[in-house]
Amino acid sequence: MPRRRELGRSDTVEGDSGDEPDYTVRAVERVCSILNLLQESIDGVSLIEVGQATELPKSSAFRYLWTLEAHRYVERTEDTGLYRLGLGFVGMQSRHLEVLRERARPWLERLRDEFDESTHLGILDGDRVIYVDIVHSRNRIRLASARGERDPLHSTALGKAVASRLSDTRVRELLGRTGMGALTDRTITSVEAFLDELARVRASGYAVDDEENECGARCVAAALPGTRLPAALGIGAPSTRLGPGDVERIAARLKEVSRQVSADPVPEQRGPAELG
Incomplete structure (x- = not known):
């Protein structure tokens, strides 16, 4: 004869009362x-x-x-x-994230060597952008972001690039949740102005943080196409080294590399020396 399961205090048996059964734990x-x-x-x-x-x-x-x-x-x-x-929620697609990081890492190193500046891989994490991987510049004076650090969408190049992959409705929702605090006198603090900025990012294929998140720092980023996660690659440096005249050249390279990262096989099949 099968054993009868004992009922806990939160358990009910259908038919014992007119109330809906409570199966909560x-x-x-x-x-x-x-x-x-x-x-x-x-x-x-x-x-x-x-x-x-x-x-x-x-x-x-x-x-x-x-x-x-x-x-x-x-x-x-x-x-x-x-x-x-934490990253466990991104980890609902954790294998995809790990593959993406593995694909991006050799390119981040290559971009760091090409431009001698810090390079970043960021993804949307909740309502902010999180730095999934960073390759630091070898310069003594450099941007000091840390892996796992989270930054606002509205004031960073990575944030703008990631947000450019979202609908305007979703962007409004996220900005409504976080607000748009002014981090410098150049920070975009209006939702409409930010949506106009995203339209430019989508048209050009790259985003710029022109001392909007931190005085004296300039960053350029490009979204990764064809990935399940809203992700982007970026390069950041003191604005004395990364001037307005450098943006187009860096952006062109970032867009090229972003397309390659999305298309690359898992890195175990190729070494950095083979990367074009």
């Missing part, structure tokens, strides 16, 4: 609450805030976060101790 609900809280945050949330949102004691909230962090769905910022969404 409290632990899963708490995980969803944590993830929703992180999704809505721009700068990250503290352990105390997670505990308050989930009605969990601090020690229990920490165990939830620790488990999610172990699976890369949450990451903790070392300097602030705040928690934010």
Whole structure:
């Protein structure tokens, strides 16, 4: 005779009452609450805030976060101790991301050597652009972005290039969530002005951050065509070395390389010396 499953407190049996059956699991609900809280945050949330949102004691909230962090769905910022969404959600297509990174890496190195400036691979992560890979310039004075760092869409070349692959409706939604704070006196702070900028990016095939994210820094980026993830390649440098007259030349090379990255086989089949 089959054993009868014992019912938990949240279980009901159809026909026992007129209420709809409740199949919710409290632990899963708490995980969803944590993830929703992180999704809505721009700068990250503290352990105390997670505990308050989930009605969990601090020690229990920490165990939830620790488990999610172990699976890369949450990451903790070392300097602030705040928690934010991790690459695990991009990891829903994690193999595709890894292949993309493997394809892009030799090209990032090659571009760094060609221009002697830092090169980046970025993707859309929630409502910001995240640096998936970086090859730093060998110059002592250089842009100091870090892998895993997240930047706004509206003020960065990578952000603009990634946003150019989205619909205007989606862009409005993301900007409405994050706001458009002025990081320098050149930052675009109007949604309509930003959409006009995206129209130029789509027409030209490249985006420019002209000291809009950081004074004294200029970046150029091009979206990767034909990928499942909104992604882009970029080159950034102090504006004293990357002047307005250099933008077209760098952009042309980035567009060429972006097309090649999308078309390349997995790098194990080719070495950097074979790359055209």
